[in-house]
Amino acid sequence: MTNATQSIEERAAEAGITFTPLAGRIGVEIGGTDIARPLPEPVVEAIRAALDEWKVVFFRGQRLDHGSQIAFGRQFGELTYAHPHDDHPPEGHPEIYTVDPRRFSTQYGVDRKEQQRRYSYTSGWHTDVTPAVNPPAGSILRADVVPEFGGDTTFTNLVAAYESLSEPVRRFVDTLWAEHRYGANSSGIGRTGAYSARIGQNSLVANHPVVRVHPRTGERALFVNPVFTDHILDVEPLESRWILEHLFAHLSHPEFTVRFHWEPGSVAFWDNRATAHLGPQDIGHLDVERVLHRITLIGEVPVGVDGRESQLVEGVPFRSTALFASASN
Amino acid sequence: MTTIADRAVGNEADVDLDIVPLSGVIGAQIRGLDLKAPLARAAVDAIRRALLRYRVIFFPEAHLDAAQHVAFARQFGELTPAHPVIPGIEGHPEVFEIDYSAARQLAVAYGDVARQNATAGGGISWHTDVTFVERPPLGSILNAVVIPESGGDTMWTNQVAAYEGLSAPIRDLLDGLTAVHDGAPQFASLLAQLPEGGEWDDKPFRDLRPVEHPVVRTHPETGERSLFVNPGFTSHVKELSRPESDNLLAFLYAHSTKPEYTVRYHWRAGDIGFWDNRATQHSVVGDYGTQHRVIQRVTLRGDAPY
Numbered sequence: 081m082t083n084a085t086q087s088i089e090e091r092a093a094e095a096g097i098t099f100t101p102l103a104g105r106i107g108v109e110i111g112g113t114d115i116a117r118p119l120p121e122p123v124v125e126a127i128r129a130a131l132d133e134w135k136v137v138f139f140r141g142q143r144l145d146h147g148s149q150i151a152f153g154r155q156f157g158e159l160t161y162a163h164p165h166d167d168h169p170p171e172g173h174p175e176i177y178t179v180d181p182r183r184f185s186t187q188y189g190v191d192r193k194e195q196q197r198r199y200s201y202t203s204g205w206h207t208d209v210t211p212a213v214n215p216p217a218g219s220i221l222r223a224d225v226v227p228e229f230g231g232d233t234t235f236t237n238l239v240a241a242y243e244s245l246s247e248p249v250r251r252f253v254d255t256l257w258a259e260h261r262y263g264a265n266s267s268g269i270g271r272t273g274a275y276s277a278r279i280g281q282n283s284l285v286a287n288h289p290v291v292r293v294h295p296r297t298g299e300r301a302l303f304v305n306p307v308f309t310d311h312i313l314d315v316e317p318l319e320s321r322w323i324l325e326h327l328f329a330h331l332s333h334p335e336f337t338v339r340f341h342w343e344p345g346s347v348a349f350w351d352n353r354a355t356a357h358l359g360p361q362d363i364g365h366l367d368v369e370r371v372l373h374r375i376t377l378i379g380e381v382p383v384g385v386d387g388r389e390s391q392l393v394e395g396v397p398f399r400s401t402a403l404f405a406s407a408s409n
Numbered sequence: 410m411t412t413i414a415d416r417a418v419g420n421e422a423d424v425d426l427d428i429v430p431l432s433g434v435i436g437a438q439i440r441g442l443d444l445k446a447p448l449a450r451a452a453v454d455a456i457r458r459a460l461l462r463y464r465v466i467f468f469p470e471a472h473l474d475a476a477q478h479v480a481f482a483r484q485f486g487e488l489t490p491a492h493p494v495i496p497g498i499e500g501h502p503e504v505f506e507i508d509y510s511a512a513r514q515l516a517v518a519y520g521d522v523a524r525q526n527a528t529a530g531g532g533i534s535w536h537t538d539v540t541f542v543e544r545p546p547l548g549s550i551l552n553a554v555v556i557p558e559s560g561g562d563t564m565w566t567n568q569v570a571a572y573e574g575l576s577a578p579i580r581d582l583l584d585g586l587t588a589v590h591d592g593a594p595q596f597a598s599l600l601a602q603l604p605e606g607g608e609w610d611d612k613p614f615r616d617l618r619p620v621e622h623p624v625v626r627t628h629p630e631t632g633e634r635s636l637f638v639n640p641g642f643t644s645h646v647k648e649l650s651r652p653e654s655d656n657l658l659a660f661l662y663a664h665s666t667k668p669e670y671t672v673r674y675h676w677r678a679g680d681i682g683f684w685d686n687r688a689t690q691h692s693v694v695g696d697y698g699t700q701h702r703v704i705q706r707v708t709l710r711g712d713a714p715y
């Protein structure tokens with residue numbers, strides 16, 4: 081731990097950037113770099129090292145547009161198509177997924193009485209696109225229009241969450257597998273409506289290990305989330321509900337988390353293999369605009385503690401092309 | 410789930426026991442025996458086999474007095490004192506009497522005694538008898554002395570069936586765990602009132618120290634595994650954090666008291682109930698209001714769970 085921290089600081093000094101940790105177990109703000117321009121290799125390496133250690137890194141006051149956000153992301157890996165269920169990425173930028181409640185209601189309609197305002201497609205703790213057999217390795221989200229107050233995003237460190245379980249519980253969850261899907265049991269996505277119909281017609285389902293071994297760090301992370309994890313495989317339904325309720329409550333304990341307040345020009349870059357995040361919960365009653373743009377890095381197929389890889393149940397892997405025919409309409 | 414019908418049948422027929430099962434997985438009534446007289450060896454053996462198979466057995470309207478109750482019970486093993494911290498009735502130190510009206514008075518007088526595990530209606534919630542000692546009783550034999558006209562039933566759950574009803578990953582988790590059982594929350598203040606202290610396993614004691622038992626115990630006679638935690642006396646699982654432990658125990662309590670593992674028995678005065686305390690929990694239904702309810706109980710000396 082000490083050595084890793086030292087090496088990160090050394091890397092930062094070498095690369096001429098600053099690291100400011102924002103919480104005890106997750107989140108570091110990186111200063112002294114303009115990420116709209118091509119980055120020197122030492123800076124790329126320093127950011128990678130910071131992600132390995134701190135799971136999510138933040139940049140402030142950046143001036144990215146779609147093109148430069150995509151160029152920034154490509155320095156860390158190949159990018160996915162915008163989103164499995166997005167039919168309308170911005171013209172010329174199929175990688176960009178815009179988080180904006182107005183887009184959602186335009187495409188799928190929103191019952192305002194029922195939902196007040198939706199600020200993302202999936203509110204609640206989640207890891208991005210885990211219904212895919214290869215969920216994104218990382219996500220890069222940039223703030224375009226954000227409210228002056230409210231609308232924060234909270235991130236949790238799934239490695240810390242795993243490591244703080246008791247040894248018998250770690251051994252237990254090491255052996256478990258879970259099904260992930262859009263419209264999972266506890267996701268809050270209704271069974272009716274246009275979005276639900278779209279999900280039903282373009283099903284994306286994968287079985288992932290409950291404990292995932294990180295491909296870079298070798299760390300074990302608790303790889304379940306209440307938005308997409310439907311049930312634990314090979315146990316009874318009531319047992320599954322009990323296990324997941326416990327793990328969901330556990331993974332969001334404040335001690336594993338950092339809460340980030342967005343300003344125009346803020347950018348968050350998280351390791352999607354080792355984190356879950358929670359969209360804003362406190363602006364549903366306010367009439368405010370909130371627009372962010374996300375790109376995601378194509379991910380590996382997760383590997384469990386026993387070396388077994390995740391299995392595709394329905395759909396196709398999530399790569400650079402639209403997943404479903406209707407998405408290119 | 411293993412049902413009664415699946416299990417190997419003993420030789421009850423050899424001694425003509427009239428056995429009527431009362432549910433799919435637990436409980437049977439044994440009719441036509443006179444328990445006031447000494448039993449033939451074969452009858453004792455047949456009753457023991459029925460106990461192992463059905464977990465709780467009932468002898469309707471046996472109408473035993475305290476001396477006959479003790480004599481009946483001794484045919485099945487050595488008796489314990491009435492209770493570690495509650496003295497027996499006059500002349501019968503092995504006989505533990507609960508007058509549920511008096512128990513309510515006791516709760517008022519002593520606060521936490523009896524209230525801890527009581528339900529809102531004056532019943533007693535799920536527990537296995539006296540698991541807060543190193544060697545909990547093998548079995549309990551209850552004599553229904555005064556029974557309400559309506560209500561006051563007792564329910565038992567089959568802890569072997571409950572264990573077997575869990576998925577393999579959960580059974581594997583439980584097999585390695587140890588539970589701490591603590592009688593102090595319920596009985597420490599009562600113990601403090603006893604000038605001589607308490608007694609169990611021929612040893613006097615002054616305080617109730619928590620004891621450890623495996624979460625899953627192996628039945629010493631049948632080799633079956635059973636869940637051995639109960640909300641009455643289990644305080645926590647040793648190897649887990651408190652939230653993990655609370656969460657696991659709450660799940661196990663809900664699971665082990667599912668209706669499919671239970672039997673509910675309506676008493677008549679004079680009935681005898683005999684349960685295997687190594688493989689069951691029980692609970693008194695608190696639906697009888699202020700009606701009078703008195704039971705007397707003796708317990709058979711047991712082994713240290715493993």
